Amino acid sequence: MTIIGYARVSTREQNPESQEAELRAAGAAQVFTDHGESSRIADRPQWIACQDYLREGDTLMVRALDRLAGGEVMALQIVHELGERGIQLKSLTEPEIDTTTPMGRALFGVVAVFVQLRVDTIRENTRRGLAHARAQGRIGGRPTVMPAERLRAAEALRSQGHTLSEIAQALGVSRSSVWRALNSPGK
Incomplete structure (x- = not known):
């Protein structure tokens, strides 16, 4: 046994x-x-x-x-x-x-x-x-790596013709984070 x-x-x-x-x-x-x-x-x-x-x-x-x-x-x-x-x-x-x-x-x-x-x-x-927590305005999950100021910078770089990879490198985030932020509903 x-x-x-x-x-x-x-x-x-x-x-x-x-x-x-x-x-x-x-x-x-x-x-x-x-x-x-x-x-x-x-x-x-x-x-x-x-x-x-x-x-x-x-x-x-x-x-x-x-x-x-x-x-x-x-x-x-x-x-x-x-x-x-x-x-x-x-x-x-x-x-x-x-x-x-x-x-x-x-x-x-x-x-x-x-x-x-x-x-x-x-x-x-x-x-x-x-x-x-939601009733108090809090949501769960990890904080975004693309807060409003970083999103504005990404949009400005995109309008200048930079690629997603270039934007990601300039902002110090992943390419997928930039893509999600720029392609999220309401964009």
């Missing part, structure tokens, strides 16, 4: 090292880690590799169930598929879950519902926060 770990972070900016360290400390011989992958997507590259690596009698270990699946239907499907293959599932933060017993499977079903509630609550809070 081998313990195999699976870790996942939702964005590229997040660091999965603490999850990986916890899994190794709990006995994982190997840890598969997805970076910037949603828990709602089943075709995560390292999740697929992990599934291919798992063998009958192995234990799949995760830090928390929400690292594995973003909804109760997906979580239950994963547990069912693992069970059919003779693979156990253990969670470091939900230690009462042991899918080798009827009680453990029942507890897993209850926890999966709470995992879904947590994911839905985070999603709703994010939507609410973005709506509040």
Whole structure:
């Protein structure tokens, strides 16, 4: 029997090292880690590799169930598929879950519902926060590299017959940024 770990972070900016360290400390011989992958997507590259690596009698270990699946239907499907293959599932933060017993499977079903509630609550809070920010005139995303003064300079250079590449080099931005700014709706 081998313990195999699976870790996942939702964005590229997040660091999965603490999850990986916890899994190794709990006995994982190997840890598969997805970076910037949603828990709602089943075709995560390292999740697929992990599934291919798992063998009958192995234990799949995760830090928390929400690292594995973003909804109760997906979580239950994963547990069912693992069970059919003779693979156990253990969670470091939900230690009462042991899918080798009827009680453990029942507890897993209850926890999966709470995992879904947590994911839905985070999603709703994010939507609410973005709506509040928009109501105050703020929008999300990265600041533009082409503010009004740089856009005016780009328009002046274009009117003088300069190419997009020349304009980009003069302004210190990429050619695509100049193209988008000069070709945006309302231009």
